[in-house]
Amino acid sequence: MDLSAINPVLLIASLMVAATPLLFAAIGELVVEKSGVLNLGVEGMMIIGAVAGFATAVETGSPLLGFVAAAGAGATLSVLFAILTQYAQANQVASGLSLTLFGLGMSALLGQSYVGIKPPQMQKIDLPLLSDLPVVGPILFGHDPMLYVAIALIVAVWAVIKFSRIGLVLRAVGENHDAAHALGYKVVRIRIMAILFGGACAGLGGAYISLIRVPQWTEGMTAGIGWIALALVVFASWKPWRVLLGAYLFGGVTVVQLNLQAAGVAIPVEYLAMSPYLITILVLVILSADKSSAPAALGRNFHAAR
């Protein structure tokens, strides 16, 4: 075992990469849950995004178009969830699960001919001087653009929810849909917009895995990251900044565990690999005592003519 081979600067830089898919998926789901809807289909929307993004990037040669397609695919899948829960009044838990089951199958089907291909690479942002700085350079300035998009998205969602009228309406719908309806807000329409946004974000997160983090397509490659994103929203107490914190914490666990595997620590690989899931459970336990910050109408369906 050789721990000295682990470079802390690279560790932090790769931690940020590992956290980015989670950032995308979790911030999207945060908005969905703020509107009072619980979409358990994140894993399914992510994997659809992963395969759509990968296929598009390979076919067009443009990773950027890949990300656009991934957001579109995630949002398209979420339309099904929106129809089921907002119009057909289906149970949100069951609908979310069906999204995941369907997404896993569909992605395997679509991705068949893409196994073993390398996707086109996304150019890293290269700021001369800045990215050459020791320590700070690789951590802050040496990444691909999508990583910064994810962080910008967190800031944007935070600002919109906290300061804008849209954010206020979103929260109103999530806290008390009957009152919001009485005030004349279109509950169903607002929720559908939120669901679509969440789907697009999950799609981006999935594409980040298949295009940048792992750069390849394998069946079921999201491996539970969508579910961890759901846990992250609970962890963050529905606050955007804490999504960032939580995602980096989790990215840290993932990266450290991978580094320990590479360094040949005496613990078997499988036990290291299960650590992110165990830590997620642990974090959920610690934070589950406080449910006060959850949107009050979370998971409840709204039907106007009751």
Added chain:
Amino acid sequence: MIRLEKRPQPSRAWSLATPLLAVLATMIAGGLLFAALGKDPVEAIRTIFWEPLFGEFAFYYRPQLLVKGAPLVLIAIGLSLGFKAGIWNIGAEGQYIIGALFGAGVGLAFYPAEAWYIFPLMVIAGGLGGWIWAMIPAFLKVRFGTNEILVSLMLVYVAEQFLASMSLGLLKNPEGHGFPGSRNLQQYDSAHNADLIAGSGMHWGVVAALIAVIFAYVLLNRHITGYHIRLTGEAPRAARFAGVNPTRLILFCLGTSGMLAGLAGMFEVSGPSGQVSIDFNVGYGFTAIIVAFLGRLHPVGILLAGGLMALTYIGGDIAQSNLQLPSAAIQVFQGMLLFFLLAFDLLTNFRLSLGKPEVA
């Protein structure tokens, strides 16, 4: 303009008709999908639904129906109890794996001794393994209020890693020339879950599934616990006033479903699949969720739904070899089924009416 009016009572007729409608709609949508893949849709649907039952080689496929259906029914029965009460065990796949590991572990511990009590002990161990694994989310929920959906799901990934480590380590076949995976229990008489009537597909897991169906039916219709489960699902507040103890209900529902999933895993590993290997689990724990809903969370419905889902597995295999239909297409097909079912459920709880909304 189409409006929805909530029915005072869910319609019984629609509740029975919607699964059939969903199957029909899935056939149509699936046919379109198969056509998009360049296959003859009619031929594909016929292959999936007709060939295993009445085709030329049906004598071979019909026993498979029991083999594939039994674990699905066993797991789905357990899940349905919780689902009815709003307790969501999504981690049956993990409980299935741990049950298989416990069962196989006990069997392999006795190797090569032959004795009548080995198989019963394995059954107990399998059920216990699944029960323990389900007790983790159950305990965390009742003690700390932790979300059981996320915890039970995380534990699936933990269980998968555990399975990998066991088939590479402790349970690895010492005579396996270094390949991962345990000894084959099919070649170890005392631990083999063989067909009760040779070639029928009828093994102990099928018997257990039938017992579970009867048990669940009696429980739900004749027993106070079943009443509490239904009451909690339909009116949680009323349930509390009626003296339902939520803690006990959570422990019971999650524990029972975990135990049944563990049993399913144990019967599978000691029978049809035969050995513990890295990817021995094939997603029955997740497909059982579809089975539970398709069966309307009703024991008899689940029995029928399990048969139907087994049919799609077997028919899918046939379509894969005869028509080169990708195996993932069947997974999509099953996912669609759940979609349509949830969508058509609308008709059970609401009445569609045409015309402008009246001002009340």
